[in-house]
């Protein structure tokens with residue numbers, strides 16, 4: 001009889017997230033007159049902008065004409081998009097990344113989850129704690145997790161790098177050398193960014209030990225502070241140790257359209273083998289390309305009009321972030337993030353657990369956020385609010401939380 005991949009059984013059910021959904025639904029049912037404001041999920045709410053809609057319409061029309069119809073997209077992405085990415089996201093910032101080092105995909109989640117496939121099953125994996133759960137879960141599914149330890153709420157073979165308040169939520173270089181190091185800046189969930197000099201230390205460490213950094217830059221567009229790196233390739237030597245992942249979801253509102261890309265520099269080799277070649281082989285076998293119309297929409301993001309419009313989107317969400325950050329500070333909360341990221345990470349008051357604070361906020365302020373413990377053991381005692389709601393709802397939610405505190 002066939003046997004299943006029992007690594008999947010090691011993953012604890014996401015009780016916390018299903019519990020949240022259940023609690024919110026029950027609350028709404030019992031309190032139909034109350035307006036519940038959701039600042040919990042990391043999904044955008046603003047519509048696609050006119051330039052992107054226009055590009056989509058034009059591409060749809062092309063698909064309806066024999067002369068311009070497109071079938072399968074090239075495995076690694078259309079040249080027009082790869083060139084726009086290389087020119088705008090890299091060369092304009094002084095990073096020498098060529099179009100053929102870019103692999104277009106349908107979003108960063110798939111790339112985050114799949115990239116581990118090209119590494120050995122016994123690779124040691126290091127992640128931040130708290131963390132975007134995909135990095136851990138995809139490695140556990142592949143057999144790199146060891147077993148789940150109820151006590152530490154972590155996997156025995158994963159190296160967890162605590163991101164603590166005293167280090168501005170930036171991880172420290174681990175004592176045990178990992179093979180794969182997942183870093184994400186601006187960070188989900190803490191909203192932290194890393195200074196270039198600190199990122200350089202990780203690049204030097206990876207080059208010294210032969211590790212590979214998977215650098216998730218999904219929130220890069222939210223960086224406002226001068227000197228904060230937008231790409232790992234701003235660091236010297238990163239092309240020989242880092243893979244970078246990007247998304248069009250949070251900068252341009254593509255969460256429902258689906259578009260992203262991975263960068264694997266040609267010079268990045270391990271064991272004498274080019275990782276670029278391995279990923280190209282993997283892509284060619286398992287992936288048939290992001291839709292033509294979506295890639296045209298992605299190209300439109302880089303037009304001058306597209307750039308102005310998406311700046312407007314990011315500014316809109318960052319106005320929310322500032323309102324949340326300032327409001328909660330005024331109310332005496334200990335808060336971080338929200339300056340170069342759409343996430344605000346607050347310390348739960350009076351030593352409450354993350355879950356108790358969730359219940360308290362839902363019941364007393366009718367506001368939904370995400371308990372930090374859902375992102376890893378070091379998220380306990382923290383709570384994440386997102387800036388992706390409407391401005392009006394954000395203002396109302398913060399004002400309600402402030403009243404609660406006073």
Ligand SMILES: Cc1ncc(COP(=O)(O)O)c(C=O)c1O
Nearest residue numbers: 042107108109132188218247249
């Ligand atoms: C850190 C991080 N990486 C990747 C993603 C997924 O992005 P995409 O929508 O491109 O799959 C998310 C989405 O929330 C995220 O928070």
